[in-house]
Amino acid sequence: MRLPIDPALALVALSFLSACGDNQDPAGADELFLRIQTLDYRATFAKAPGYETQQPSNTSHSAFSDIFLNPISAKVIADNTAISAWPLGSLIVKDGYDDDGIIELIAVMEKRSDGWYWAEYLDPTASAGGASYSGKPSVCIDCHQSAADDGNDFTRAIVLPK
Numbered sequence: 001m002r003l004p005i006d007p008a009l010a011l012v013a014l015s016f017l018s019a020c021g022d023n024q025d026p027a028g029a030d031e032l033f034l035r036i037q038t039l040d041y042r043a044t045f046a047k048a049p050g051y052e053t054q055q056p057s058n059t060s061h062s063a064f065s066d067i068f069l070n071p072i073s074a075k076v077i078a079d080n081t082a083i084s085a086w087p088l089g090s091l092i093v094k095d096g097y098d099d100d101g102i103i104e105l106i107a108v109m110e111k112r113s114d115g116w117y118w119a120e121y122l123d124p125t126a127s128a129g130g131a132s133y134s135g136k137p138s139v140c141i142d143c144h145q146s147a148a149d150d151g152n153d154f155t156r157a158i159v160l161p162k
């Protein structure tokens with residue numbers, strides 16, 4: 001019997017669909033992008049521990065990562081006092097670079113009263129960043145869940161003081 005849809009083609013279609021992203025909050029994502037640019041995070045935020053220089057990425061999305069912490073999240077690291085969750089207002093930005101050193105994504109986590117707000121911009125040199133993911137995308141949460149299970153409040157590279 002012939003299947004009406006070729007399974008291989010269906011898979012290709014599915015992967016295209018998932019590549020479209022999950023931009024749940026376009027206006028909020030734009031606001032956050034403009035805010036981190038206005039804050040000039042690359043110049044004013046602290047580098048995450050272990051990320052004093054660009055590091056190879058453990059994701060398939062980019063080759064190298066820079067990770068920056070705003071003053072609220074940087075204080076957690078500086079205080080080095082055991083804590084089980086990032087405080088409200090923590091803002092963490094990851095720049096992803098390809099093998100040629102060209103920036104290809106900016107990923108952001110911001111701790112809000114209802115938990116982490118996630119955003120990823122796949123057009124990082126455009127004025128509003130071209131958000132592909134925002135809000136609470138399951139793709140972000142699922143891959144960061146292991147860090148939550150380890151008592152690290154969802155951050156994969158940055159370890160909370162224990």
Ligand code: HEC
Pocket residue numbers: 056057058059060064065067092093094107108109118119120133137139140141143144154155156157158
């Ligand atoms: C396939 C797994 C995976 C997915 C999906 C993923 N991440 Fe990550 N993320 C990581 C890993 C691993 C790191 C550690 C840094 C590195 O290797 O680049 C990280 C680091 C980060 C950081 C720096 C803070 C930290 O966790 O240490 C931010 C911010 C971030 N991711 C945001 C996002 C957002 C937003 C999404 C969804 C659009 C997302 N991530 C999806 C695996 C993932």
